[in-house]
Amino acid sequence: MGLDIYYNPASQPSRSVAMFVKLNKIEHNDKVVNLFKGENKTPEYLAMNPSHTVPVMNDDGFIICQSPAIVKYLADKCKTADHWYPSDLKKRAKVNELLDWQHTNIRKHGSGVFFNIKLGPLFGLPPMTPEQVDEKYKELDGSLTLIEGFLKDQQFLCGDEITIADLFIANEVLQPTMCERDIYENHPKVKAWMDRVRERLNPVWGEMVGVFEQIVSGIGSG
Ligand SMILES: N[C@@H](CCC(=O)N[C@@H](CS)C(=O)NCC(=O)O)C(=O)O
Structure with a gap:
């Protein structure tokens, strides 16, 4: 028993959870779930999570x-350093605001580029038309412009300290950087912030992103 973390390094929300426990040295059991093999649809997994998504936490x-x-x-349970998820009511509300935002905005638009343009062809889907590709990048561009606005002149999204909002949003921004176009071209603040996040979270960031990159390079190669 203990704390089981079910995740897959190719999933953005999974990476955020897996990175968080590693960064904070929270004792846990890594349970990697292979989505390609349907390990998220076994009766045991569905009993934990009928929505068959990763990540899942099972704490005893x-x-x-x-x-x-x-x-x-x-x-809260492990009383991690306050900067991650501040106890101050208003600072915490700002972190929550961005976490709610990311789920329906950058997550949607970053995935829109990554899945349709990078992964689709690897899975044998027909390529998108140039107009469809432009549209996906335009939606992503809108999200990145909003992130530039959140950053203002701060080091991180909610101020000068890193929070869990940076962790989740950086994992979403990462994926479309693995596609052909330079998504930072018109967003130098986002690029500088991503560099800061990576620097702050290494070596954990680099290790997990490395595993993710390996998974992507294996797709479609038989
Ligand atoms: N709202 C969920 C989203 C989880 C999610 O969509 N996970 C995807 C991978 S990124 C998944 O497990 N997909 C497999 C499936 O839906 O069967 C969360 O934040 O945990």
């Missing part, structure tokens, strides 16, 4: 299946 039988809820629970 207490199960949570949404990534931000997992990280907030662990931050």
Whole structure:
């Protein structure tokens, strides 16, 4: 028993949870779930999470299946450094605001580029038309412009200290950087912020992103 973290390094919310426990040295059991092999659809997994998504946390039988809820629970339970998920009511509300935003905005638009343009062809899907590709990048561009606005002149999204909002949003921004176009061209602040996040979270960031890159390079190669 103990704390089981079910995740897959190719999933953005999974990486955020897995990175958080590693960064904070929270004792846990890594349970990597292979989505390609349907390990998220076994009766045992579905009994934990009928929505068959990763990540899932099972803390001695207490199960949570949404990534931000997992990280907030662990931050409070393990009393991680206050900057991650501040106890100050207003600072915490700002972090929550960005976590809610990322789920329906940058997550949607970053995935829109990464899945349709990078992964689709690797899975044998027909290529998108140039107009469709432009449209996906335009949507992503809108999200990146909003992130530039959130950053203002701060080091991180909620101020000069890193929070769990940076962790989740950086994992979403990462994926479309693996496609052909330079998504930072008109967003130098986002690039500088991503560099800071990587620097702040290494070596954990680099290790997990490395595993993710290996998974992507293996797709479509038989
Ligand atoms: N809102 C969920 C999203 C989880 C999610 O969509 N996970 C994807 C991978 S990024 C997944 O497990 N997909 C497999 C499936 O839906 O069967 C969270 O934040 O935990």
